[in-house]
Amino acid sequence: MQQRYAMPHPTAHERPFRPLPQQGSQKPMPFGCTVVAIVLLTLGITTPGAAQYIVPDAAMKDSIKKEVTKAMDYMEFGQGEDAMRVWRRIIDMDPGNPAFRYEFGVSAVLARRYDTARTVVEPIYRDSIFRDQGYQLMGMIYLYLQDTLKARETFEAGLAKYPKSGRLHYELGSYHTVAGRLEQGMDFWIQGTRVEPTFPTNYFWVAKMHANGPNKIWTLIFGEVFLNLERNTEKTKEMSELVFRTWNAGMRLGDTIDPINFAHDSLLEKPGPTGASTMPFEMAFEYTAATSAQPFIPDNGVLPRLTMQQLVDLRYRMIAQWRRSGYDTLYTNSLIDWNIELQKSGWFKEYLRWLYSWGDKKEMNDWFLKNERRYDTFLAWFTTNGMKFDKPLCLGLGCP
Template sequence: MKRFILLTGLVLIGISGFCQTKSEKQEAYNKAKQAVELMDNGNYDMSIQLLEEATKLDPTNFIYPYEIGYALILKKKYKKATKYFEKVVKMEGSDDQSYQMLGNAYSMGGNKEKAIDAYNRGLKKYPNSGRLYLEIGNVHQDDWNKALEYYEKGVQVDPTYPSNYYWLAKIFCNSTEEIWGMFYGEMFMNIERNSKRTEEISQLLFDTYKSEIQFTSDTTKSVSFSQNNVIDITAKKPTLPYSMIYETGLMIAVSDVNSITLKTLHKIRSQHTNFYFDQKFNDSYPNVVFDWHKTLIQKEMFECYNYWLMMKGAPDEFDEWIGTNQEKFESFINWFSENPMPIDNEKSFHRLNF
C-alpha cells in the first residue's frame, strides 16, 4: 500500500489552487502531517479526526481523504475505506494509485469482483499502469496462469514498475521455464534495489543457477532452464527456440567449471555474454539484459555487478570476496547508482518478444 502525505507534503499547500486562504491550506497541511505521525504510531482514530479537519479546511485536496481511507484500511474497516476511495478517484489530482487503493480495499474486504472492477476502471483512465495490472494479477493468484497474463501485460506497458517483474521471477523460477525467471529477476533487481524483495530475488537467481546447472561428474554436465526446445518445422521460416540459444551458450560457458559459486557464475555469465555477441544473436534476438552485460564487461564492472546480483545466494563467499575487493566494490556501487540499466519503453525485456 502507498501513501501520499510523506511523498508530497512539500507541495500540498499549492495543489488545489487558492480558493482557500494560504493560512487555511497551511493549517490543513500541518494537521495532516501530525495525522501521519499519529497513524505511524498506531493512533488511527486521532489521525482520522485530524485528517477530517484538514479536509474541511482544504476540501478540494484529494490527499486528505486518501489518507483517511489508508487509515481505515489499517483499522481493517475496508467497507468504510472504499467509500472514501470512491470519492478520491473522482477528485482532481488523483491517479492510478488511488484506483489501486480502492481495489485493494475491496479485495481485503473480500469482494474480489468489485476489486477487479475498480482496477479495470482505473485501467480505462490509465491504460499503461503497471500497478493496476499487478493488482489484477494478485487477485488471480489462485490461478497462476491467469495471474501471469496480467503481470506480463504490466511489464509490457510499464517496464519501469518493479513489482510485476518480482512476481514473474518467482513464478518462472519455480516452473519448468526458469529461463524467463532469470531475466525477469535480474530486471527486477536493477529497478528495485536494496529492499527485502531484492535480497529474496538475489538468492532465488543463485539457487536457480545451482539447481539447473548440474555437474554429475568431471566430464558430464547438464543445463536445463526450459522444456520448450522444440523447433516448429511447419513455420515458413523455422527459428530456434530462444531457450536453445540460451542453454547452448551456457553449456559452452560451463565447460571448464565444476561447481556453482559466485566466482564461477561470474566466469559463466561473462563467457555466455561473449558467446551471445560473437555469434551475433543480438542481431536476431536483441536483449536489453545482455546489452547491459556487455556494457558492464566493457567498463570492467561485471565482476562487481555479478557479486552484487547474487550475493544473498552465497553470503559467506561474498563476505570473503569483499574483504579483498572493498574499494573496487564501493567504486562500482557509486558508478551503479549514477548509471542504472537503461530501461524504458524502447529498451525493455518481455518474454513474448522472443
Template structure:
C-alpha cells in the first residue's frame, strides 16, 4: 500500500514538473519572439498557452508586459487590471499596470493603483521608486522625493530610490544628501550605466562642496540631529582646498572626516556607509575605493595609470567588493521623510 501511495505521489510530482516546464517553454518562446520584435507572434504564443493554462499569472504578466513594450497600452491595462484584482497579484503585476498608466499619462488611475499596491506591499522599494517616477512625469517633484524617501526607509537594500533621490538632491543643491544617497547607490549597484552616471554626480558635488560650504553650514545649524552631527564633523576638518580636484584631495578630506566622526558621533548614529569607509581605511583599501569612485570621472588616463601601478591594492579592493554584499540596515534611516 505504501508503494502505491509513493507511486501516486511521484506521478503527481512529475505531472506538476511537466506542467511547470511547459509553461516555462511557452514563456521562453514568447520572449524570444518579442526580442525579435515579433510582438504579435509573442502575444499569439501566450494566448495559446493560456488556453492550456487558463489564468496562469506568469503567462498573463508576460502578455501584459509584451503588450506594453509593443505600445498596445489598452491591452496591457486591461490585463493588468485583471491581474491586480486577483488575490495572488504580486509586485510585478502592479509594476506593469503602472507603466502602462504612465505611458498614456493616466496619472489619477496610476495614483490610485500605487496607493493600493503599497497598502498590499508596504515594504516594496520598487513600487515607491516607480510611484515617485510617476510624480516626476506629473511635474510634482516634491511629492516624488517623498516617495523615494519612503522607499529608502521601507526597503533600504533596493537601489532605485537612492538613485533618484541622489539626482533630485543634486538638482536642488543639497550636496549632503546627494552625496550620501549617491554613494550608497553605487555600493549597491556597482556595475551599471547608472553607476557611472552617479559617480559623475558625486564628483560634481565634491567640487561644489570645496567651493562653497553654505549647504553644510545650513545643516549644522538647522538640520535634524544626524545632519547636524555629520555636518559638524565635515566642517571641523574642511580646509581651504586649492588647485584642480583629484582623487587624492577627496580621499584626504574623507579620511579626516571619518577620523573625526569615529571619535565623536559614530556611536550615537551608527551608519553602514561610514562603517564601510572606516573598514576600507583600516584594511588599506580606502585609496583604491576612492580611485574607483572618482578616478575615471576626473581623468581616465591617470586612473588607468594608478590602477597599473597599484595592481595589488586594486585587486584586493575588487575582490572584497565582489565577495561582500553591501546592505543598509532598516534601522539606520536618518533622512527627511
C-alpha cells in the first residue's frame, strides 16, 4: 500500500541520460515539499505563494534553519524515525507553526507510525496553507490505517474545496482502481490531466493501465506526455522503457494478418470527426503507422523487434505522413501538434532519442558517443523549449 503512493526522488542520470530541468511544469514531489517552501520563507528565503511567518529572533531563525535542513535530509532518504526526532526539537522551538507539525506527520508516515501521524495531522490538515496536499496526506493516513471510507470522504472533501487538484483526482482514481472500479478510477485520472495539466502522475497511470490492454495507443500518447512533464525521476526511466516496449508490442511487421494493433476494433469502428466518411483518430493513427513502417518489413517472416533507430525513423516518417495527409487539420491532438513543431524545429529525431533513451540503453549510448555535441545542443535547446502545459491538452479519450 505504501509503495503505491511513494513519489520517487530525482536521481542523477548517467551519461548520456543527462538530467533536464523541469521546463514549464511542476514535478510531483514528496508530501510536504510545498510546505517546506513555507518553512523556507520563515528562514528568509522568498517562495511564491508561501504564507507569511514571523520569527521571534535571529538566533532562533538560524537554529531552526539548521534543524529543518537536517530533518529534510533524513526524509529525503526515507529515515522517518530520525526525521521525527528532529522535527520534535523544531516543534519545541516553535510549537505554534503548523508547517512543522505537518512535516512531523509526514515523517511519521515514513516511519509507518500511522496512529501518530493521524494524531498530529488531523487537527491541522484543513489549514489553507496546506491546500490540497493537506487533504491528500490525511486521506493517505486513513488508507494506511485501513479506514477506506474515511479516506474516500477526506479526498472527496478536499476535491470539493480544490476542484482543480490533480493530486486529489489521482488519489480518488487510485482508490477506485484498487477497489476494482477501473473505469471510475480511469475517469478520475483523465479528468485530473485536464483540471491540472502540470500534475504528471495522472498521465503516468493512464498510460500504465493501458499498456497490457487492447488500447495501447493511450500508453503511447499519455506516456509520452508524461515524459515531457516529468523528465528526471525513476518514473521517467520506467515510462521511457514502457513506451519503447509498447511500440514494439503493437507491431508485428511482416505479419500479413494483423501487423499493427494499437487499438481495439470497437475504437476503429467509430465515426471520424466529420462523420462516417472519415476515419476515427485511432484508425488514422494505425494506418499512418502501417504506411510509415513499410521500409522496415522483412522479406521473410516477422520482424521480432524494432531497434531504437528504426523506431525513431518510423516516428519521423509518421509525423511527415500525418501532415501530408492533412490529418493535422482534421484531428485535434496536442501531442501530435507538439511533434509537428519539433519536426519543423529540426530537433525531432534527437527528441525521439531522448524519449526512448531508457528503452535500449546500449544502443542509446553507442549513438550518443558519435553524436555527443549535437545531442548536448538539443538538451540545452529543449530545456527552454519544451511542450506547453499552460492549458488542458486534447489527447484523446475525450477532449476538454
